[in-house]
Amino acid sequence: MALIKNETRVGFIGLGIMGQHMAGHFLDAGYGLHVHNRTKSKADGLLGRGATWHDSPGEVAANTNVVITMVGYPADVEGIYLGDGGILARAKAGTYVIDMTTSEPSLAVRIFKAARKKGIHSLDAPVSGGDIGAREARLSIMVGGDKEDFDAILPLFEVMGENIRLQGGAGAGQHTKMCNQIVVAGNMLAAAEGLTYAMRSGLDPQAVLKSIGTGAAASFLLNTFGPKMITGDFAPGFFVHHFIKDMTIALKEAETMGIDLPALKTAKGLYDQIADAGAREEGTQALIKAYGT
Amino acid sequence: MALIKNETRVGFIGLGIMGQHMAGHFLDAGYGLHVHNRTKSKADGLLGRGATWHDSPGEVAANTNVVITMVGYPADVEGIYLGDGGILARAKAGTYVIDMTTSEPSLAVRIFKAARKKGIHSLDAPVSGGDIGAREARLSIMVGGDKEDFDAILPLFEVMGENIRLQGGAGAGQHTKMCNQIVVAGNMLAAAEGLTYAMRSGLDPQAVLKSIGTGAAASFLLNTFGPKMITGDFAPGFFVHHFIKDMTIALKEAETMGIDLPALKTAKGLYDQIADAGAREEGTQALIKAYGT
Numbered sequence: 304m305a306l307i308k309n310e311t312r313v314g315f316i317g318l319g320i321m322g323q324h325m326a327g328h329f330l331d332a333g334y335g336l337h338v339h340n341r342t343k344s345k346a347d348g349l350l351g352r353g354a355t356w357h358d359s360p361g362e363v364a365a366n367t368n369v370v371i372t373m374v375g376y377p378a379d380v381e382g383i384y385l386g387d388g389g390i391l392a393r394a395k396a397g398t399y400v401i402d403m404t405t406s407e408p409s410l411a412v413r414i415f416k417a418a419r420k421k422g423i424h425s426l427d428a429p430v431s432g433g434d435i436g437a438r439e440a441r442l443s444i445m446v447g448g449d450k451e452d453f454d455a456i457l458p459l460f461e462v463m464g465e466n467i468r469l470q471g472g473a474g475a476g477q478h479t480k481m482c483n484q485i486v487v488a489g490n491m492l493a494a495a496e497g498l499t500y501a502m503r504s505g506l507d508p509q510a511v512l513k514s515i516g517t518g519a520a521a522s523f524l525l526n527t528f529g530p531k532m533i534t535g536d537f538a539p540g541f542f543v544h545h546f547i548k549d550m551t552i553a554l555k556e557a558e559t560m561g562i563d564l565p566a567l568k569t570a571k572g573l574y575d576q577i578a579d580a581g582a583r584e585e586g587t588q589a590l591i592k593a594y595g596t
Numbered sequence: 597m598a599l600i601k602n603e604t605r606v607g608f609i610g611l612g613i614m615g616q617h618m619a620g621h622f623l624d625a626g627y628g629l630h631v632h633n634r635t636k637s638k639a640d641g642l643l644g645r646g647a648t649w650h651d652s653p654g655e656v657a658a659n660t661n662v663v664i665t666m667v668g669y670p671a672d673v674e675g676i677y678l679g680d681g682g683i684l685a686r687a688k689a690g691t692y693v694i695d696m697t698t699s700e701p702s703l704a705v706r707i708f709k710a711a712r713k714k715g716i717h718s719l720d721a722p723v724s725g726g727d728i729g730a731r732e733a734r735l736s737i738m739v740g741g742d743k744e745d746f747d748a749i750l751p752l753f754e755v756m757g758e759n760i761r762l763q764g765g766a767g768a769g770q771h772t773k774m775c776n777q778i779v780v781a782g783n784m785l786a787a788a789e790g791l792t793y794a795m796r797s798g799l800d801p802q803a804v805l806k807s808i809g810t811g812a813a814a815s816f817l818l819n820t821f822g823p824k825m826i827t828g829d830f831a832p833g834f835f836v837h838h839f840i841k842d843m844t845i846a847l848k849e850a851e852t853m854g855i856d857l858p859a860l861k862t863a864k865g866l867y868d869q870i871a872d873a874g875a876r877e878e879g880t881q882a883l884i885k886a887y888g889t
Contacts (some may be wrong), residue, residue, distance in 0.1 A: 360769075370825055380782070408797070421766070430880045431807075431811040432812065433812060439858060443807055443808070443811040445807045445808075447776070466806075466810050466811070468807045470799055470800070470804065472800060475799060477802050478793075478794075478798075479794075482791070482794045482797075482799070482808055482813075483790070483799070483811070483812065483813045484787045484813075485786070485789050485790040485793055486789070486808060486813035487786075487813050489784065489787070489790070490786045490860075492786075492859040493780075493783045493785075493786065493859060494777050494782070496779070496782055496857045496858075496859055496860055497776070497778040497779035498775070499855055500774060500846070500849075500853075500855065500857065501771075501772075503855050504771045504774075504775075504853060506763055506764060506771055507763070507769075510763055511763065512762065513735070513761060513868050514724075514738045515724065515738075515776040517773055517779050518724040518729070518736040518759070518816070519724050519725065519726060519776065520724065520775075520776045520777075520783065521816040521818055522779070522813070522815035522816070522817075522818075523814040524812065553793070556793075556797070557793060557796075558797045560793075560797060562756070562792055562793065562796050563887075564792070564887075565866075566741070566786060566863075567789055569858045569859055569862060570859075573858075575666045578768040594856075595615060595855075
């Protein structure tokens with residue numbers, strides 16, 4: 304059953320590019336919003352619109368009944384949830400905690416189990432759709448956890464996204480996000496290799512995109528990032544170093560399952576290469592640099 | 597300037613899955629149609645609808661002013677165009693010859709040059725869109741050759757397709773098709789790896805497709821062939837052995853240009869592997885077999 308709106312105090316921890324937009328939608332929708340971020344200045348916009356600041360994730364958890372986190376790395380997730388004075392230490396029984404960071408499925412299971420011992424409801428709910436999806440509240444949200452908890456939180460997910468699906472028990476949201484990132488990695492390789500060939504064979508690559516972007520080769524990435532690859536526009540929508548984190552998790556999980564994913568491995572290797580050469584803070588379309596074009 | 601319709605006699609050589617549909621549209625559009633195919637029985641349907649049979653490609657060329665070819669391998673293209681008594685030997689000056697087979701760019705250039713010496717107009721015009729695109733006259737057609745020849749033939753291309761673009765001089769159509777196939781190869785790897793992970797991690801892969809098929813991971817192949825990969829439906833839309841041919845050409849061209857395309861190489865290796873294991877005549881979605889799922 305859905306939570307009652309005027310009894311819902313939403314905590315949001317992690318106000319990066321994505322998090323700021325996602326948290327802002329709760330203000331627009333009339334929810335009470337409590338926030339924390341490592342760098343406080345990133346909260347200024349939300350505080351100016353009525354959000355309440357807290358000095359730590361634990362403080363946010365102590366003052367809310369739904370805690371959403373959108374941070375960087377699995378180590379960050381582990382620290383804010385399981386660390387001393389962290390979210391699970393401070394949250395009251397009955398609180399909902401929702402990690403929307405792309406993180407490790409096994410960590411999602413650990414948090415779920417630790418939360419359950421204290422009567423706290425835990426969901427893992429990573430997203431796809433990037434900064435545009437976050438801004439336009441059109442994120443795809445992939446959820447793992449209990450059905451009743453998913454049903455309770457669905458109206459809050461609907462504040463941020465539109466393709467919202469419970470994919471299974473704890474960790475299933477993260478596993479689904481790994482599937483997404485594995486496909487993204489391959490499609491990005493595909494776009495970079497097709498356009499490298501186009502440029503090196505003397506074709507007009509923008510004209511090539513018009514021929515190949517509508518048929519069997521069509522992909523969201525080819526049509527969205529292909530033009531940027533061609534013009535060398537590497538402004539970040541999604542950071543290279545975040546994508547490397549995601550691929551690292553996926554490769555580790557795949558290894559645990561005993562499956563070999565050679566395209567993912569190739570992508571990870573090429574992204575490491577461009578990151579080492581200075582592209583860590585560029586957008587994922589910078590992959591084309593690995594092809595020397 | 598476009599050819600005058602009632603002065604146009606279209607020859608069509610190569611009546612496989614694609615060719616039969618493509619040739620049939622000329623009958624529907626009221627053109628005279630002359631056909632040849634290695635296996636005559638495949639022409640039966642078209643002959644029943646009024647097409648005229650000829651016993652060789654050269655005979656077709658001698659009796660038409662536009663010759664379209666849609667055969668299997670570059671060696672077939674070379675034989676029917678440049679062989680003794682072949683198309684260029686028998687066609688009259690002023691004839692248009694259009695190879696729509698996916699073939700080698702360098703061969704397209706050789707045919708163009710040999711044709712020009714005899715006053716014959718040559719275009720390379722491979723397609724994308726598969727059997728469905730051929731049947732529904734919705735093929736994407738990528739053309740290389742002279743602008744005047746493209747303009748003359750455009751109404752005939754429009755009988756078979758809808759995204760029709762001149763990409764440059766002789767060979768540019770084939771190069772563009774190589775770009776298409778390179779992207780297809782990478783996207784197919786991406787779909788196979790993402791779904792392998794989904795199945796092996798215990799997720800419901802059809803539910804995963806619903807989450808990831810609409811966002812950053814979306815591709816025509818993921819959404820069209822993903823469901824078939826999951827259910828093990830390997831009925832051919834596009835044959836594994838034809839795709840291996842295309843990737844072989846692309847890798848050879850890339851090598852000539854001095855560019856390394858690791859995802860394409862990986863795809864070729866995995867397709868070789870499943871072909872050796874008996875999947876030559878299956879559809880390209882059979883790639884999932886290489887992942888042991």
